[in-house]
Amino acid sequence: MSTIYILWLRQIKRYLRSRTRIIGALGQPLLFMVAFGFGFGAIFARAGAGNYMNFLIPGIIGQSILFTAISSGIDLIWDRQFGFLKETLAAPVSRFEIFFGRTLGGATVATLQGMIVLGLSFIVGFRPFSVLEMLISVPAMFLISLLFTALGTAIATKMEDFHGFQLIMNFLVMPLFFLSGALFPMDSMPKTLKTIATFNPLSYGVDLIRGLLANTSHFGYSLDLLVLGALTTFLLILGSFLFSRIEV
Amino acid sequence: MEQNMIEVKNLVRKFDDFIAVDNISFTVPKGQIFAFLGPNGAGKSTTIKMLTTMLRPTSGTILINGYDPMHNQDDARRSFGIVFQDPSLDDELTAFENMELHSVLYKIPRNIRKKRIEDLMKLVELWDKKDHLVKTFSGGMKRRLEIARGLLHHPKIIFLDEPTLGLDPQTRNLMWDYLKKMNQDEEITVFFTTHYMEEAAKIADEIAIIDHGKIITSGTVKELTEETKTNTLEEAFLSLTGSAIREESANIADQNRARHQMWSKK
Numbered sequence: 001m002s003t004i005y006i007l008w009l010r011q012i013k014r015y016l017r018s019r020t021r022i023i024g025a026l027g028q029p030l031l032f033m034v035a036f037g038f039g040f041g042a043i044f045a046r047a048g049a050g051n052y053m054n055f056l057i058p059g060i061i062g063q064s065i066l067f068t069a070i071s072s073g074i075d076l077i078w079d080r081q082f083g084f085l086k087e088t089l090a091a092p093v094s095r096f097e098i099f100f101g102r103t104l105g106g107a108t109v110a111t112l113q114g115m116i117v118l119g120l121s122f123i124v125g126f127r128p129f130s131v132l133e134m135l136i137s138v139p140a141m142f143l144i145s146l147l148f149t150a151l152g153t154a155i156a157t158k159m160e161d162f163h164g165f166q167l168i169m170n171f172l173v174m175p176l177f178f179l180s181g182a183l184f185p186m187d188s189m190p191k192t193l194k195t196i197a198t199f200n201p202l203s204y205g206v207d208l209i210r211g212l213l214a215n216t217s218h219f220g221y222s223l224d225l226l227v228l229g230a231l232t233t234f235l236l237i238l239g240s241f242l243f244s245r246i247e248v
Numbered sequence: 249m250e251q252n253m254i255e256v257k258n259l260v261r262k263f264d265d266f267i268a269v270d271n272i273s274f275t276v277p278k279g280q281i282f283a284f285l286g287p288n289g290a291g292k293s294t295t296i297k298m299l300t301t302m303l304r305p306t307s308g309t310i311l312i313n314g315y316d317p318m319h320n321q322d323d324a325r326r327s328f329g330i331v332f333q334d335p336s337l338d339d340e341l342t343a344f345e346n347m348e349l350h351s352v353l354y355k356i357p358r359n360i361r362k363k364r365i366e367d368l369m370k371l372v373e374l375w376d377k378k379d380h381l382v383k384t385f386s387g388g389m390k391r392r393l394e395i396a397r398g399l400l401h402h403p404k405i406i407f408l409d410e411p412t413l414g415l416d417p418q419t420r421n422l423m424w425d426y427l428k429k430m431n432q433d434e435e436i437t438v439f440f441t442t443h444y445m446e447e448a449a450k451i452a453d454e455i456a457i458i459d460h461g462k463i464i465t466s467g468t469v470k471e472l473t474e475e476t477k478t479n480t481l482e483e484a485f486l487s488l489t490g491s492a493i494r495e496e497s498a499n500i501a502d503q504n505r506a507r508h509q510m511w512s513k514k
């Protein structure tokens with residue numbers, strides 16, 4: 001337990017100490033809010049689909065969580081290249097505890113990032129429909145964060161340097177974001193796009209948050225939770241297996 | 249009875265077809281200072297990694313404090329402290345936080361934790377810098393901190409992989425003073441690698457000369473010079489390996505290390 005806690009705490013401290021990282025990671029969500037929110041808002045309303053900003057914000061929160069969580073894989077590559085990983089691997093603690101502590105830390109950071117985006121969204125006119133459900137959206141964000149942190153860390157166990165991971169960011173993260181229900185309603189998507197989005201875990205994450213923040217859902221809470229829960233469990237097991245096989 | 253802290257028999261490690269460590273055997277008794285002397289690429293780090301559970305041997309047996317590092321990993325891990333060839337501190341944490349993290353990983357009881365950290369950080373003369381971020385430390389300060397950290401959990405053995413590479417002579421001497429003190433006070437066995445001959449000759453009780461993955465010979469400086477009928481370790485080494493230690497490549501390693509440290513500061 002103490003191992004998990006101290007490695008979690010380390011991630012949090014590193015996050016809070018890197019102001020540039022916090023600020024940098026907020027620029028993009030803000031840009032998306034302004035560009036998409038104000039850009040599409042009018043068309044959306046004219047089509048009788050309601051308030052686009054309210055629809056969009058959960059998608060942007062999902063995007064921000066996705067980017068932050070996956071990039072915690074970079075932390076692993078970093079620790080591997082600059083040595084700290086060896087300090088943990090030489091210690092008399094189980095590999096699972098190390099993996100789990102790191103992953104919980106990364107997921108907490110991604111959740112914090114999601115909460116900051118939620119806070120920012122009030123500036124551009126977002127209003128949640130219920131305060132209680134807005135509070136419940138925080139553990140929901142954590143679940144999504146856990147899923148993508150486990151994914152990012154699992155991928156990073158197989159990477160020796162940053163270049164490979166950059167490729168992952170471009171060829172996995174970008175499609176995950178654009179080909180999901182984050183920006184557009186799935187109901188009105190063309191069939192192919194809709195099929196792709198149905199196989200995209202981010203769609204379920206965004207759908208869950210959207211249900212809690214904007215009171216509209218495509219899949220329904222039960223399906224969202226089932227898919228996210230099952231996939232997170234699978235990725236945690238896969239990730240800790242891959243992590244236990246790292247040699248340095 | 250004399251107890252062996254390290255026992256290695258017929259240890260081999262291959263990387264694909266390349267044999268990095270080629271059937272080596274040696275023992276290190278409790279309380280000894282043992283040096284692995286060899287040029288770049290000799291297989292020193294690979295051996296240390298196998299002894300410290302970081303790398304699986306291709307074949308052969310290892311006992312660390314009586315434990316097999318492949319099967320009793322955590323017992324073996326509790327028995328040693330290690331200073332790797334490249335720094336392994338968290339630069340974004342303070343010196344104290346790095347020590348604290350280590351003491352949690354090694355389950356040092358909370359009530360003695362602070363005192364032990366303080367004692368060791370005073371030993372390596374970094375206590376007044378305890379709240380500074382490690383990224384503001386020089387290479388020598390980092391190495392001293394790593395030594396203090398490696399000793400924190402009262403290990404029976406400390407492994408040091410080229411601990412003095414890239415350090416100035418004063419820092420080198422200081423470092424060995426701390427280590428000799430711990431060797432005497434706490435009866436810690438010291439296993440270190442180096443490519444500096446004068447260092448091996450001056451510090452170690454016993455030296456194993458390793459090249460191309462093989463231990464060519466081992467013994468005290470006296471035994472090595474007698475065996476080769478030479479006067480210094482330098483000459484003994486020359487007569488045993490047929491070459492002076494590959495200093496030019498050692499310099500490249502030093503440079504790489506310096507570059508690495510520069511990078512790790514971001």
Ligand SMILES: Nc1ncnc2c1ncn2[C@@H]1O[C@H](COP(=O)(O)OP(=O)(O)OP(=O)(O)O)[C@@H](O)[C@H]1O
Binds near residue numbers: 295443
């Ligand atoms: N992961 C690896 N994959 C392939 N070859 C490796 C690997 N690690 C080490 N080697 C090779 O094994 C040999 C021994 O390397 P090792 O790092 O043990 O040398 P060393 O004695 O520590 O040298 P140095 O003084 O430069 O640190 C080298 O030829 C190296 O290229």
Ligand SMILES: [Mg+2]
Binds near residue numbers: 292293333409
């Ligand atoms: Mg080496």
